[in-house]
Amino acid sequence: MDLLDQILPLVQKPARYTGGEWNIVRKDWDKVDIKVAFAFPDVYEVGMSHLGLQILYHIVNSRTDALMERVFAPWLDMEEKMREHNLPLFTLESFRPVRDFDVVAFTLQYEMCYSNVLNMLDLAGIPIKSNLRGEEHPLVIAGGPCAFNPEPLADFIDLFVIGEGEEAIGDFLDFLRNAKNRNLAKKDLLREAARVPGVYVPSLYRVEYREDGEISKVEPVLKGVPEIVKKRVVRDMDKVSFPTRPVVPSTEIVHDRIMIEVLRGCARGCRFCQAGMIYRPVREKKPATVLRQAAGLVRQTGYDEISLTSLSTSDYTPVRSVINALIKEHAGCGVSISLPSLRVDNFSMELAKEVQKVRRSSITLAPEAGTQRLRDVINKGVTEEDLMSATEVAFREGWQAVKLYFMIGLPTETNEDLDGIIHLAREALARGRKAGARRGRLRVTVSVSSFVPKPHTPFQWEPQASMAVLKERQAYLAAGLRERGLVFNYHDTAVSFMEAVFARGDRRLGAVLENAFQLGCKFDGWSENFHYERWLEAFRQAGLEPGWYAYRRYDYDSLLPWDHIGTGLSKQYLIREHQRAMAGKTTEDCRTGACTGCGLCSGLEVEPVYAGGERDVQLPDAIQ
Ligand code: SF4
Numbered sequence: 001m002d003l004l005d006q007i008l009p010l011v012q013k014p015a016r017y018t019g020g021e022w023n024i025v026r027k028d029w030d031k032v033d034i035k036v037a038f039a040f041p042d043v044y045e046v047g048m049s050h051l052g053l054q055i056l057y058h059i060v061n062s063r064t065d066a067l068m069e070r071v072f073a074p075w076l077d078m079e080e081k082m083r084e085h086n087l088p089l090f091t092l093e094s095f096r097p098v099r100d101f102d103v104v105a106f107t108l109q110y111e112m113c114y115s116n117v118l119n120m121l122d123l124a125g126i127p128i129k130s131n132l133r134g135e136e137h138p139l140v141i142a143g144g145p146c147a148f149n150p151e152p153l154a155d156f157i158d159l160f161v162i163g164e165g166e167e168a169i170g171d172f173l174d175f176l177r178n179a180k181n182r183n184l185a186k187k188d189l190l191r192e193a194a195r196v197p198g199v200y201v202p203s204l205y206r207v208e209y210r211e212d213g214e215i216s217k218v219e220p221v222l223k224g225v226p227e228i229v230k231k232r233v234v235r236d237m238d239k240v241s242f243p244t245r246p247v248v249p250s251t252e253i254v255h256d257r258i259m260i261e262v263l264r265g266c267a268r269g270c271r272f273c274q275a276g277m278i279y280r281p282v283r284e285k286k287p288a289t290v291l292r293q294a295a296g297l298v299r300q301t302g303y304d305e306i307s308l309t310s311l312s313t314s315d316y317t318p319v320r321s322v323i324n325a326l327i328k329e330h331a332g333c334g335v336s337i338s339l340p341s342l343r344v345d346n347f348s349m350e351l352a353k354e355v356q357k358v359r360r361s362s363i364t365l366a367p368e369a370g371t372q373r374l375r376d377v378i379n380k381g382v383t384e385e386d387l388m389s390a391t392e393v394a395f396r397e398g399w400q401a402v403k404l405y406f407m408i409g410l411p412t413e414t415n416e417d418l419d420g421i422i423h424l425a426r427e428a429l430a431r432g433r434k435a436g437a438r439r440g441r442l443r444v445t446v447s448v449s450s451f452v453p454k455p456h457t458p459f460q461w462e463p464q465a466s467m468a469v470l471k472e473r474q475a476y477l478a479a480g481l482r483e484r485g486l487v488f489n490y491h492d493t494a495v496s497f498m499e500a501v502f503a504r505g506d507r508r509l510g511a512v513l514e515n516a517f518q519l520g521c522k523f524d525g526w527s528e529n530f531h532y533e534r535w536l537e538a539f540r541q542a543g544l545e546p547g548w549y550a551y552r553r554y555d556y557d558s559l560l561p562w563d564h565i566g567t568g569l570s571k572q573y574l575i576r577e578h579q580r581a582m583a584g585k586t587t588e589d590c591r592t593g594a595c596t597g598c599g600l601c602s603g604l605e606v607e608p609v610y611a612g613g614e615r616d617v618q619l620p621d622a623i624q
Helices: 002-010 051-062 076-084 111-123 165-181 186-193 274-278 287-301 319-333 346-355 372-377 384-396 415-434 467-480 493-503 509-518 532-542 546-550 571-582 600-604
Strands: 034-040 066-072 103-107 139-143 159-161 205-209 215-220 258-261 305-309 336-338 362-368 401-408 443-450 486-490
Touching: 002 076, 034 051, 034 165, 051 066, 051 103, 051 165, 051 258, 076 111, 103 111, 111 493, 111 509, 139 165, 159 165, 165 186, 258 287, 287 305, 287 319, 305 319, 319 336, 319 346, 336 346, 346 384, 362 384, 372 415, 384 401, 384 415, 401 415, 401 467, 415 443, 415 467, 415 486, 443 467, 443 493, 467 486, 467 493, 493 532, 493 546, 509 532, 532 546
Parallel strands: 034 066, 034 103, 103 139, 139 159, 258 305, 305 336, 362 401, 401 443, 443 486
Antiparallel strands: 205 215
């Protein structure tokens, strides 16, 4: 601690490293069997905004035989000081070195955090490659959405947990305690771990390649190791443990409020969206559960805002009655309600009006594409009229600024679709003027990201548009969006390129990651720290061509690097959806229409759960 006390005054935002927050759990190290360091490969403010961390922290610390402590990636200035003084990476609860734990568990939310995973292991004094780690080193595990294509990290992670962590963690800790009691050597432990449902041990699989670089075979090297690792899925959102005493940071973080997940999954079937595919089926919490959890959280955190989170909160069947009940119960004490993810429709706008007691300065809508044709290709299910009326209502209700999210480089995109984006932005501005928004204040921000083909989606086979094309399209939009009141933001094309490479990558990319780490790559998701040249050098050193991963159209019959990771979705369904996309045909939502045969419910023996009843729940017209 002394050394830390000396360093902290020298770095930005020391609160990132001081711990001691409200509701943290400090356990007696000697009284528990299993010690887990939960490692978030980004800064404190980002990691602490992640609900999954709070959920797992709560579950593990509720057990008497285990403890979980938190560790985040130190910012560059802190890392420099730590390396200068030989201070190893430590957790925020006990300030113990991460290497003293039994398990270091990373959550992988974003491909561009992979370099941070390696850097954190190194800072902890743990060899980055799993085959160089001995019995004395912790077991390094990882989960989260990026674990659905774990291959680029296969050299560094001992085992991955595929699917929903709160479902798997109990079994995994039981297994671990048992293995520890039996003093199992790591090699044997990994062999046995591979039999725990949802656990993927990359070293127990052999990958063979063809001469053209394509994968020819992926197979387990031992009997009893599953050919396909199926994801774990929570069956009852009401019964699963949810933290009502979350850690409350003492410094400002990205999402500084109560977060209650009201439903998990999304059945709308946007064809680019990985979250929509891997978190199926839709499972809603009962209103009584949401209200009980909200009351507990208000009492235990002191926050003055409750955010109802999910991939699409206006889809939560009892949303209106739950909002009304929450307002009735908590508004009197100054607690407001917010809905971070709203669809572009009238129903969403009504909800926004209801909850917007404390008005934020801007409202965000995501039409994703500029024309109806392209919105049908991606299965967005939003019309221009939906968007315009939502914008008009927002301005009429007193919002001064609207943010519109789009994607460029989507499959089949043409200049007409770009013109559509320009048209929608100008039209939104015109509606704002008509609605009487104040001229100087009125603002329509167009934020444009680049399409990244993601594993387990209908667009997984599609190439990414080249950086040159994406840049051209960005310039085209910039020229068309030059007008007072319009703001244009776009993403760095090189970052999106690397994201595509690692999203669709195979285990040969491990060599690239190791080189990139040696070349000093870290915090690549932060544009100021992303050094494209270093990444190209890392590829050159490994003798690999990044464009091969991002720009290639994958064949339906190619073996994909993530084919042995099972989401429950059938490949036939993804192919069918891809073909429908190319034909411009939409597919309806299985919660409002018939089952569209994604294969998940039968494959995983799970069913969609709607809190308002079965599928006959009456949804408002606007979202049907
Ligand atoms: S199997 Fe049918 S009902 Fe189940 S999630 Fe897929 S489309 Fe929906």
